[in-house]
Amino acid sequence: MDPxxxxxxxxxxxxTAEIAEKIGQAILQAGLQTDVLPTYSVNDLAxxxxxxxxxxxxVGQWRKEAVAFLEANExxxxxxxxxxxSSGPTGEGDPxxxxxxxxxxxxxxxxxxxxxxxxxxxxxxxxxxxxxxxxEKLLIKGHKAPVGDFRDWDAITSWAAAIADALK
Ligand SMILES: Cc1cc2nc3c(=O)[nH]c(=O)nc-3n(C[C@H](O)[C@H](O)[C@H](O)COP(=O)(O)O)c2cc1C
Numbered sequence: 001m002d003p004x005x006x007x008x009x010x011x012x013x014x015x016t017a018e019i020a021e022k023i024g025q026a027i028l029q030a031g032l033q034t035d036v037l038p039t040y041s042v043n044d045l046a047x048x049x050x051x052x053x054x055x056x057x058x059v060g061q062w063r064k065e066a067v068a069f070l071e072a073n074e075x076x077x078x079x080x081x082x083x084x085x086s087s088g089p090t091g092e093g094d095p096x097x098x099x100x101x102x103x104x105x106x107x108x109x110x111x112x113x114x115x116x117x118x119x120x121x122x123x124x125x126x127x128x129x130x131x132x133x134x135x136e137k138l139l140i141k142g143h144k145a146p147v148g149d150f151r152d153w154d155a156i157t158s159w160a161a162a163i164a165d166a167l168k
């Protein structure tokens with residue numbers, strides 16, 4: 001059986017899980033076997049030839065389970081092709097500009113430097129006030145972050161297609 005591509009993700013409210021599913025579909029359509037799994041359910045990278053790892057961003061940080069995955073699998077990932085993505089900003093325009101130059105959590109940058117990912121993407125996210133806690137709503141209102149689903153499916157699909165091309 002061909003080695004597979006792992007798309008591992010960390011999400012709180014589901015928006016990043018759907019981005020991961022879309023990435024997995026695009027890689028599968030390009031003819032590569034993929035598993036799309038939450039980070040906490042992956043124990044072993046041995047079946048995989050490449051990893052795409054993504055997390056939702058909350059207050060400039062990746063989700064704890066994505067950080068745990070990164071730390072637990074650093075050695076294995078340093079030996080294979082790896083891509084990172086984050087998701088979060090709402091509003092129109094380039095996500096990195098919307099987040100004042102943020103592209104990846106600073107605390108995990110040393111690990112990323114050792115893994116040397118092929119690319120680090122930052123995608124728009126979703127803010128659905130009906131799902132948020134009161135504290136989260138207040139924080140979002142304080143930052144005047146636009147509410148809605150700003151995910152750019154074309155950008156996500158073409159990024160995933162480029163991953164499949166690189167692996168073929
Ligand atoms: C309390 C709170 C803090 C957030 N902080 C950030 C942030 O620092 N940077 C960012 O890009 N997005 C931020 N977001 C937006 C989320 O990343 C966005 O809602 C994302 O789509 C959530 O993904 P999930 O549904 O997979 O959890 C924040 C959202 C909330 C509710």
